[in-house]
Amino acid sequence: MSLVRNRIKSSITLGKIFESLSKEQSWPGFEIGLSEEEYSNGLETINMSVHHNGWFTKQSVQTALSSWAKALTKESLEDWLSHYEENNTPPKKIGIIAAGNIPMVGLHDILCILLSGNSALIKLSSKDAHLMMMVIGYLQILDPDLKDSIQVVHGKLEGFDAVIATGSNNSSRYFEYYFKDKPSIIRKNRTSVAVLTGDESKEEMSLLGKDIFTYFGLGCRNVTKLYLSEGYDLDKFFTGIYEFKEIGNHNKYANNYDYHRAIWLLNGDDLLENGFILFKQDESLVSPVGTLYYEFYSSKTELAEKLNNKKEQIQCVVSADDVPFGKAQEPELMDYPDGVDTMEFLLALK
Numbered sequence: 001m002s003l004v005r006n007r008i009k010s011s012i013t014l015g016k017i018f019e020s021l022s023k024e025q026s027w028p029g030f031e032i033g034l035s036e037e038e039y040s041n042g043l044e045t046i047n048m049s050v051h052h053n054g055w056f057t058k059q060s061v062q063t064a065l066s067s068w069a070k071a072l073t074k075e076s077l078e079d080w081l082s083h084y085e086e087n088n089t090p091p092k093k094i095g096i097i098a099a100g101n102i103p104m105v106g107l108h109d110i111l112c113i114l115l116s117g118n119s120a121l122i123k124l125s126s127k128d129a130h131l132m133m134m135v136i137g138y139l140q141i142l143d144p145d146l147k148d149s150i151q152v153v154h155g156k157l158e159g160f161d162a163v164i165a166t167g168s169n170n171s172s173r174y175f176e177y178y179f180k181d182k183p184s185i186i187r188k189n190r191t192s193v194a195v196l197t198g199d200e201s202k203e204e205m206s207l208l209g210k211d212i213f214t215y216f217g218l219g220c221r222n223v224t225k226l227y228l229s230e231g232y233d234l235d236k237f238f239t240g241i242y243e244f245k246e247i248g249n250h251n252k253y254a255n256n257y258d259y260h261r262a263i264w265l266l267n268g269d270d271l272l273e274n275g276f277i278l279f280k281q282d283e284s285l286v287s288p289v290g291t292l293y294y295e296f297y298s299s300k301t302e303l304a305e306k307l308n309n310k311k312e313q314i315q316c317v318v319s320a321d322d323v324p325f326g327k328a329q330e331p332e333l334m335d336y337p338d339g340v341d342t343m344e345f346l347l348a349l350k
Contacts (some may be wrong), residue, residue, distance in 0.1 A: 003145070004086070007114045008077055010142035015072025017138060021046065022065035033142045042134055049103070049130040054252050056103055060215050061131065064103035067330050077115075080333040084343050087117040091149075092349050094118050095160035097167065097175070098132065100125025102215040107135055108333075109164050109342060110150070114139075116346040119149040123157050162349055164342065185345055187338050190220040191286045192328055195227045195303065195319035196237070205240020207326025211318050212277075213244045214329045216253050217289055220315040220337065221328045224287040226294040227303055238274055248276030257290035285313055 013033045020028050021043065027036040034042075049056050070076075094113045098106030105128065113120045124132050133152070140146045157163070162183040165175040172188045179186070194208055211223045226237070247253055261278055264271050272279040282293040297303040307317065315337070316323045336342050 004115060004117055006143050006145065008081070010139055010146070011072050011077055011111060011115070012074050013142050014135070014138055015069045017042070018065040018072065019069035022062045022069060024062075034138070038138075038141060042138070045130050045134040049128070052130055053100075053127050055127075055216055055218060056131075057250070061103045063214060063329070068104065068107065070330065071333055076333055081115060083334070084116075084347055087347050089350065092118045092161040092346075093121055093159060094346065095153075095157045095163035095165075096120055096122045097157065097163070097165040098122060098125050098128070099166040100127030100129075102219045103128060104131050104135060105219070106132055106166075108337075109166075110136075110139075111333075112342040112346060113164075114146070114149065116343055118346060118349075119151070121151050121153050121157060121160050123153045162346070166337070183345070183349060185338075185340055185342060187340075189286070190313060190315040190338060191224045192221050192316045192318060192323075193225040193227060193285065193307070193314055194223045194325075195317060195322070196232060197229050197320070198232050198236070200236070200240075200320070200325070202236070202240050204320075204325045205237055206243060207324075208237075208318065209241040209244045210326045211328035212241070212292065213247050216247070216250070217287075219329065221331065223318055223328060224293065225285045226292065227307075228294055228296050230296050230298050232296070234272065234279075241277070242274070245274075245276050253290055256288060260288050260291050285310060 010033075016028075017032050017034065017039070020032065020039070024043065027034075027039045032039070046058065046061050049061060050058050096106060096109050096113070098109070100106075106122070106124070110120055110122065122132075122136070136150050136152065140150060160182065163179050164185045164187075165172075165179065166187040167175060169188045172186050175184070175186045192211070194211065200208075208223065211221075215222060217224060228234075248257065257276065257278060261271075261273065264278065264280065269280060278291040280287070280291060280293055281295065283295060284293055287293040297306070307314065316328060316335075318325060318328050
């Protein structure tokens with residue numbers, strides 16, 4: 001199918017562009033499919049996005065670009081798509097209501113739509129509009145046919161055959177009502193957890209720090225809760241994450257830290273702190289920015305039952321037996337949000 005093959009080729013080239021942008025390299029030449037001006041506009045867009053959204057630092061944007069560069073290789077794309085049959089049905093118009101909590105978080109849905117042979121109607125989040133418009137623009141430069149297959153919607157989302165909407169538990173109720181007559185994937189709030197046995201090395205704790213602090217903990221794949229074996233030595237954890245102390249100098253993050261510290265102290269809550277993260281024993285899964293919840297478990301059987309009961313709220317589990325430490329924010333193309341296979345959904349549309 002030449003249409004999809006062209007889109008695969010464009011996606012591979014996009015990955016190469018991301019790799020160069022993530023390292024702030026000068027224009028690599030026409031082999032990346034862009035003119036020097038078009039490439040330079042990308043570097044400017046990164047700076048613009050940082051000024052537009054206080055949670056997007058240059059480092060976090062570069063982290064997202066680097067992660068996507070690793071995913072958009074020929075090998076990764078071909079392996080991903082090999083799990084599915086070709087789409088031989090007429091193209092459908094798929095609506096996207098994109099999130100904006102971390103840089104370019106809506107890209108996976110766009111790729112699923114394009115590589116399943118469909119077209120996308122996208123309502124962007126204002127928090128991530130600059131970067132996403134850059135990505136869409138690059139795709140349309142690399143494959144001019146995509147100018148008719150990717151449309152950004154600024155008003156009401158209309159004229160679609162199916163929809164993928166990402167939001168909060170609250171907004172999902174509105175989505176479910178509004179899109180009740182159309183095939184849909186509607187995503188709610190999720191978070192991620194880590195399981196520690198006490199046998200982890202300092203290096204593994206350092207990698208866990210990436211899972212906690214990357215994107216300031218705003219992503220659904222960020223760890224916001226630790227499950228610790230009874231008797232766990234917390235010094236091992238605090239020593240391992242100390243290298244991330246500079247996050248406490250970020251203004252918006254520090255404001256969250258100070259606010260929750262004041263509230264918890266006023267409430268008389270028991271908490272631990274190290275100057276850049278508050279640590280509180282709590283059965284809840286989602287800890288506020290600048291904080292981390294923890295809970296002890298006495299047996300793997302007990303823990304497995306507890307995690308199973310909360311599986312609808314958990315995006316991924318980081319541990320020696322599940323997602324490796326440090327890899328939570330480097331998902332594979334097959335790692336679908338909420339465990340719902342987006343490609344399978346799209347290919348099943350009639």
